Amino acid sequence: MISFKDVTKGYGNENALKDLSLTINSGELFVLVGPSGSGKTTLLKMVNRLISPTSGRVFIDDDDVASVDVQDLRRHTGYVLQTGALFPNMTVEQNASVQLEALG
Ligand SMILES: Nc1ncnc2c1ncn2[C@@H]1O[C@H](COP(=O)(O)OP(=O)(O)OP(=O)(O)O)[C@@H](O)[C@H]1O
Ligand SMILES: [Mg+2]
Secondary structure, eight states, rough: OEEEEEEEEETTTEEEEEEEEEEEEOOOOOOOOOOOSSSSHHHHHHTTTTSSOOOEEEETTTTGGGGHHHHHHHHOOOOOSSSSSOOOSSSHHHHHHHHHHTOO
16 A cells, blocks of 8 residues: 655645645556646655655555665665666566566
8 A cells, every 4th residue: 555645745936746645555556647747756756755745744554655764665666767767678567577576
């Protein structure tokens, strides 16, 4: 389970995200859709702390990601970038699984 609790991310005087709460259950296939600039990447990058919220908290199961070891967190997170750094001979699933396969 991944939960966002009252997450806000500000850049200067603008909020990319404001008071967002959302829970994605284990095993759920979840698709986040929105126009360019609506904050999708900002939200995604909070899961493995590539971006930290200005306020609010992000949980994986019962663990607040802010209080777990960041290297361990990222080793256990499959993350496929929007452009570049993809293996073009592999499917989306295979690309997303590279890190998890390495962990066995
Ligand atoms: N490092 C930054 N500094 C300032 N503003 C930023 C920064 N990163 C993102 N933003 C702003 O935050 C908002 C959300 O950006 P984000 O990249 O999360 O959108 P997105 O939904 O992923 O867009 P796209 O569909 O184009 O990938 C945008 O207004 C963007 O300009
Ligand atoms: Mg994006």
